[in-house]
Amino acid sequence: xxxxxxxxxxxxxxxxxxxxxxxxxxxxxxxxxxxxxxxxxxxxxxxxxxxxxxxxxxxxxxxxxxxxxxxxxxxxxxxxxxxxxxxxxxxxxxxxxxxxxxxxxxxxxxxxxxxxxxxxxxxxxxxxxxxxxxxxxxxxxxxxxxxxxxxxxxxxxxxxxxxxxxx
Numbered sequence: 001x002x003x004x005x006x007x008x009x010x011x012x013x014x015x016x017x018x019x020x021x022x023x024x025x026x027x028x029x030x031x032x033x034x035x036x037x038x039x040x041x042x043x044x045x046x047x048x049x050x051x052x053x054x055x056x057x058x059x060x061x062x063x064x065x066x067x068x069x070x071x072x073x074x075x076x077x078x079x080x081x082x083x084x085x086x087x088x089x090x091x092x093x094x095x096x097x098x099x100x101x102x103x104x105x106x107x108x109x110x111x112x113x114x115x116x117x118x119x120x121x122x123x124x125x126x127x128x129x130x131x132x133x134x135x136x137x138x139x140x141x142x143x144x145x146x147x148x149x150x151x152x153x154x155x156x157x158x159x160x161x162x163x164x165x166x167x
Contacts, residue, residue: 031068038075042082054082083148093149093156100142107135 039062043055058078065071110132118125146153 028068031072035062035068035071035075038072038079042075042079045079045082045086047085047087050085087152090156093153096142096145097153100139100146103135103138103142107132107139110135 039055039058042058043051046054058075062071062074062078065074110128114125114128114132117128120128
């Protein structure tokens with residue numbers, strides 16, 4: 001019995017190593033495409049008159065790094081920089097605040113439904129629990145967004161932001 005376990009463990013280890021190698025190669029092959037998509041998202045956040053310049057600068061900066069993972073890290077840094085340069089319109093912030101209020105209502109209602117109908121069958125109870133969980137995750141994401149965009153939201157509440165049509 002011990003010999004059989006040793007053989008199964010050895011075969012499992014070999015298969016696991018081969019599978020991990022294949023997964024690593026696949027992930028490595030997709031990284032350049034992912035870098036390009038992240039950079040494109042970052043450039044779309046920059047004001048229109050500066051997009052071409054930042055696209056060239058950021059692409060050349062990312063290309064200077066030798067490793068694919070370090071290029072991915074730089075692309076994510078530029079995504080953060082692009083989002084900081086993005087100027088949100090008053091309409092966009094108002095829309096996001098309305099979505100947040102709606103999600104908060106869904107979260108409260110789903111929480112009450114889970115408690116009220118906890119004696120339902122297994123699937124109905126778990127479905128309500130999943131809705132409650134999903135609403136709370138969305139509320140958390142919105143809170144992070146509001147904290148990140150606090151200066152622009154305060155300007156919106158004071159009426160200092162222009163009403164641009166492009167968000």
